[in-house]
Amino acid sequence: MKTEILFLKQEDVIEAGILNMAKVLEMVEKAFYLESQGEIINPPKTVFGIPIGQNPSSHFFSMPVYIGGDVNRPGIKWAAESMTNAKTGNLPMGIDLIILSDPVTVQPVAIMDGMVITAMRTAAAAGVAAKYLAPKGAKVAGCVGAGVIGRTMIMALKEVLPSLEEIRLCDLNLEKAEKLAAEFEGIINVIPTNNLEEALTDADVVATMTTAKKPFVKAEWIKDGAMIIQMSACEVEAGVVKKADKIVVDSWEQMKKNDLSIIKQMVDSGDLDEKDIWTLNQVVCGNKPGRENDEETTMFSSRGMGCLDIIIGDHIYKEALKKGLGQKLVLWDEAKWV
Ligand SMILES: NC(=O)c1ccc[n+]([C@@H]2O[C@H](COP(=O)([O-])OP(=O)(O)OC[C@H]3O[C@@H](n4cnc5c(N)ncnc54)[C@H](O)[C@@H]3O)[C@@H](O)[C@H]2O)c1
Known part of the structure; x- marks a missing residue:
């Protein structure tokens, strides 16, 4: 046959x-x-x-x-x-x-x-995490990386955070950020920049989706009560992870096999206890709580499933x-x- x-x-x-x-x-x-x-x-x-x-x-x-x-x-x-x-x-x-x-x-x-x-589901995983972990009434997002995932991240955040008024979009390549921002004209206010600190300071949600191989997001830029979304392995420095009251990943089984992962490195060095890392499925099914108050800082990091x-x-x-x-x-x- x-x-x-x-x-x-x-x-x-x-x-x-x-x-x-x-x-x-x-x-x-x-x-x-x-x-x-x-x-x-x-x-x-x-x-x-x-x-x-x-x-x-x-x-x-x-x-x-x-x-x-x-x-x-x-x-x-x-x-x-x-x-x-x-x-x-x-x-x-x-x-x-x-x-x-x-x-x-x-x-x-x-x-x-x-x-x-891939581009749609990657940002959607972050979107589902944001639905449970982002601050209520989030108005400003600071996004880093104006590539393929940068585009879908804007789509996902806009969908799950109806209160969002402004997305600051930072890329080393300012022209890329400008072009991507223009795609969202009339849909949501995306402000292109190549100034990382300005893009992230005071943002309610910080999202990184770059090809960087070294951490570049500093803890001092993250405001208390924000949500951090990291789509690559090591874009945020250890201080950012330490600042998070809740750390949620898509799959710890997968992430712990990635030596580049900042979360894995912190577990290996004893800076972070494995039991404090939750998976998104636990939050989605209600076994672990999502955001519980305005003060807590939350983090989602993804390896891709x-x-x-x-x-x-x-x-x-x-x-x-x-x-x-x-x-x-x-x-x-x-x-x-x-
Ligand atoms: N977790 C997942 O499920 C998953 C799935 C797909 C991709 N990813 C990861 O997402 C990241 C982005 O993927 P992509 O397809 O959008 O890549 P891309 O090449 O399309 O875009 C990456 C962008 O990041 C910018 N960039 C690099 N370093 C930077 C820095 N230090 N500061 C500011 N901007 C910087 C580049 O200029 C580029 O515009 C990659 O690391 C990729 O591995 C994760």
């Missing part, structure tokens, strides 16, 4: 509705809830780096997942990041592919671009089938050696 796979290029994924941040937030929250109920198998991602010149500057990540409940979908994300692309600006820094399979016959059913899905890609990939696949999108690829006409 012929086995066919639905192939969705990036344009199909967009046509199927991936840019609907409200829907993505809903699915990401559902994934964290299903995780809390033991419905998700999400082993830590495997990672390797390929040296280009002196240091590893291309990284590949393999992220296998099964989602149970009414989703019932196994799949994998094959993700990659290129520091060469980040430097040249000719291609996206992160390029990803998602494969979905049938849970019973195990046949692959879909292959799709995962780049936009494949289950978010697969739950969204499954939704996009179903939408694409309804809309007749994509191309069919034939894996075989008749399977050999059945």
